[in-house]
Amino acid sequence: MTDRDLHLGVALAPAGHHPAAWRLTEDRTRLWNPGTYAAQAKTAAAARLDFIAVDDSFAPPSGLVRETQGTLDAVAISARVAPVAAGIGLLPTVTTTHTEPFHTSKAIATLDYVSSGRAGWEAKVSDTAAEADHFGRKAVAEPEELYAEAEDAVEVVARLWDSWEDDAVIRDLPTGRYIDRGRLHYIDFEGPHFSVKGPSITPRPPQGQPLVAVRADADAALGLAARRADIVRIAPGNPDAAHTRRAAVRRAVADAGRDPDRVAVLADLVVHLADTDAEARKGLEGLDRAAGRPWRPNAALFAGTPEALADLIGRWHRDGAADGFTILPAALPSDLDAFANRTVPILRESAGFRREYPGATLRDTFGLDRPANRYAGTVTR
Amino acid sequence: MTESFQNAQSSDRTRPRKQIHLGAHFPGVNNTTVWSDPDSGSQIEFSSFVHLAQTAERGLFDFFFLAEGLRLREHRGRIHDLDVVGRPDTFTVLNALAAVTDRLGLAGTVNTTFNEPYELARQFASLDHLSGGRAAWNAVTSPDAFTGENFRRGGYLERERRYERAAEIIAVARLLWDAWAPDAVEADPATGRFLREGAVEAFAYLGAQFDVSGTFNVPRSPQGHPVIFQAGDSDQGREFGASHADVIFSRHTEHADAKAFYADVKDRLGRHGREERDLLIMPGVSFVLGDTEAEARENAEEVRRKQVGPQTAIAFLEQVWGQDLSHLDPDGPVPEFDPETADVHITRGRVRHQQDQSSIAQRWKAIADAKELSIRELVIETTARLQLVGTPASVAAQIDDYVQGDAVDGFILVPHLTPGGLDRFVDEVVPILQERGSFRTEYTGTTLRDHLGLAPAPTKRGTPQ
């Protein structure tokens, strides 16, 4: 198991994932200024991390006035950092419940263009009434239905990416044709939630198919993850739970007829780093006091030294608890800086983490080939 | 073509010179864009967008502009293959451009029918944050069922209601952009509060088109409200522009027509409690430069021949005649027979401004007869968009005369080459406009509202109705 590549991503956030992290940032009132995200992305890219995850939802702010509030659109943040952070993958979250699959497909395809092949997306369902009320079009549905709709949305997005063959632009002077329309395809998707005709307005993206990530903590999500995900995110509380969940995901992937070794299962890990364990714990307690409540993130929480974190990551990876991690820094940029500058170098020695990106695309980073086009050779109409 | 520009009147000398506003339109997916030229680059690679945007910024333009169409055009039931095809997602490319430009406004066309207000308001507020206050929304309304086939609700909106929906979507967006008070983020370690108590207001909107409620999750953006553009031309469209927009992207470029449009729309402002300076009129215009007037005219003819190739000439004729004319010789005579009136929608997915096909056909036949034109020559003659043609000095003079003569407030320039089509304009025309004292020599503000001379967005607008 030890020859598996270690994958490490980082989830960006304006001030950090701890709700009171704003207390530790310098430019507190201007958290949404583009420099904030760009600086984080550059640090992550310089450390050759696999990807930046940008979590997102249409949920209202919590209303807790002591906690950081306000979020920008995840695809927008990803696009804004793409030109300034070279090599790193970009994984924004987009909901399949409210956003039009046609828009999602061209947005991620365009993210792939502006990053020269480093795009992916996390397909996520919106399961709250508050989000549904923001749209006012439908009531919140049961998980089974939400995931069935999500699967249709992922299918439509993928078909639209293939709706242009790679060589569709011909610029043929004698016949005056810019494209060979035989290499453009209607996708003619019809499902209970939507029908989409196609083709996309955006040509096939550089990677052919950008990556798809799915969070699979809920059992209702397992089918979607098994059938569609290149990256599966889980949020286990400890290594045993991670081990169990990763095994379940891999079984489901195999049952779906896919190769489990081509699906990376990454554990979320919240980190707060300091020179000593005591200092790190004290830091967290300070943040909890500032928030006025103890923070219990929905993932394993590590507070300690960068060296001990490298040890933990190496151990989980070696033991098959995870193929890697999505790091959620409790405070930004400090925890990301410490992770990139102190933990990652150790992992290069101890766990074989990469020194350079293996190729230009996110698929390369995950060892995935560029897929053939499902419509190649088929006749339009 | 150029004559009408030369008719432009110089302005009243006592008034200070009006400042010209300029936008850079990314070449579109119609036959204005010449792809057969060896210098024609990719329509989709990011490097093309970067080149045009950075050229525009070097020329101190007000903004970069991106059009949109949510379904590929079809002609006679098949995807139209003679023009450039393929475009990016508006928001994604503009956010990426924000990373490689500093002051340039970033204007994106986004349809009001196939989007929902919470999501759109959030996307524009995000672009405004991530660009430091440079976002603009060209709100277009096409509701056609053909485009609807790519979306959840299909073709659900009647044409008569397109502006009702557009007005409501903007009303909701403004409600959301105002939901966070400008000083909502207190972030004061002394009080321990990130948000000022009560500084984020919940919203509820009920109208014919929307029933939405909740709380916006994006802090107020640098411009407060991104700049709103409008491009519809019907009476309803003009009224919508006069009541809601900061800029109208018009297609009225012939001088008398431009002046009439300008006067018509600016006249409407008073009824909406607005002043002349609250709304800018900026037509889209193409341009061709030459070292001499004669060379510029030759270059323009060359561009026109590339824009209307033999197959494109037939396709235009088929649009008017409403039938398959692929058997005709483009260099031969215009058909004697009358158009098919039944199938006037032979081309779909493109904005139509004229409806009566048979009278157009009559006119075209008359022109061809009078001037003894072949099909291709006729199409070159009749589909010509007004262009600025001349030496850099004469083009600068034409632009300035239009602006000083209150025919326009500026132009959105539409180059016919991707991505280098604006280079020469910036290098040679902009300096002359500056010498004339009509165009900025540096950016004096940071936001697009600053560049356009618009007042800051009010912090609270009541809900219309």
Ligand SMILES: Cc1cc2nc3c(=O)[nH]c(=O)nc-3n(C[C@H](O)[C@H](O)[C@H](O)COP(=O)(O)O)c2cc1C
């Ligand atoms: C100069 C100009 C540019 C336009 N560009 C677009 C565009 O990029 N995308 C689009 O969907 N509609 C575009 N339109 C169409 C409209 O904005 C408008 O929604 C449509 O014409 C229907 O409104 P109307 O009947 O008032 O003209 C454009 C219109 C004009 C006049």
